[in-house]
Amino acid sequence: MNSENRIYLKEIDQNFLSQLREIDCACLGSFWSLETYQREIDNPNSLVLGLVTEDHELLGFGCLWSILEEAHITMLAVRPEYQGQGLGRAIVWGLLKKSRDRNLEWATLEVRVSNQAAIALYKSFGFQEIGRRPNYYEVTGEDALLLWCKGLHTQEFATLLENWHDEISVKLLAKGWNL
Numbered sequence: 001m002n003s004e005n006r007i008y009l010k011e012i013d014q015n016f017l018s019q020l021r022e023i024d025c026a027c028l029g030s031f032w033s034l035e036t037y038q039r040e041i042d043n044p045n046s047l048v049l050g051l052v053t054e055d056h057e058l059l060g061f062g063c064l065w066s067i068l069e070e071a072h073i074t075m076l077a078v079r080p081e082y083q084g085q086g087l088g089r090a091i092v093w094g095l096l097k098k099s100r101d102r103n104l105e106w107a108t109l110e111v112r113v114s115n116q117a118a119i120a121l122y123k124s125f126g127f128q129e130i131g132r133r134p135n136y137y138e139v140t141g142e143d144a145l146l147l148w149c150k151g152l153h154t155q156e157f158a159t160l161l162e163n164w165h166d167e168i169s170v171k172l173l174a175k176g177w178n179l
């Protein structure tokens, strides 16, 4: 394994702002501005979690808001050229681990009904559909599915997190990434 294949899940600071925007534009067609990312980084109730190489390349990231006992996942994106290798799964794992570390009890998110890749990814962590928001996305008028994952604070979930970590690491190693 080359050292350049080492990757880390880490809380992102403003040194990564331009890369956040780059990935946002490539994956989400410019969803949040630089100012919004800066606000998310500065807000103690927000988390911006990145997957970063030793050369400080940001491969992908996810964001959440802590709202009382809830972790609301607001953003998830992996650079297009690195998708399909297990990196998105590692980021969602990191968001759930950090949520548990912050004593949050459940996670929620909205996802486009057409985004089968993301829906499959979230369901692999036990997210379930609990509702639908009609015409949620302004430009396309597409509906959002509301997903949630409960019991983050339980011992059962801690065990699941450990198992998922092993499974994710093995899959990433096979693709040349050492998490």
Ligand SMILES: CC(C)(COP(=O)(O)OP(=O)(O)OC[C@H]1O[C@@H](n2cnc3c(N)ncnc32)[C@H](O)[C@@H]1OP(=O)(O)O)[C@@H](O)C(=O)NCCC(=O)NCCS
Binding pocket: 027, 028, 075, 076, 077, 078, 079, 082, 083, 084, 085, 086, 087, 088, 089, 090, 110, 111, 112, 115, 116, 117, 118, 120, 121, 124
């Ligand atoms: C969604 C996204 C973050 C997934 O990242 P990724 O690194 O490609 O995902 P992974 O390789 O970790 O895949 C994890 C799981 O997602 C699902 N998945 C990923 N790509 C898929 C595809 N093209 N079709 C169907 N399922 C897919 C699979 O269940 C996969 O697990 P498997 O490999 O065991 O089958 C990435 O596609 C992305 O950035 N999309 C654009 C932005 C976006 O839609 N964000 C989500 C907003 S809620």
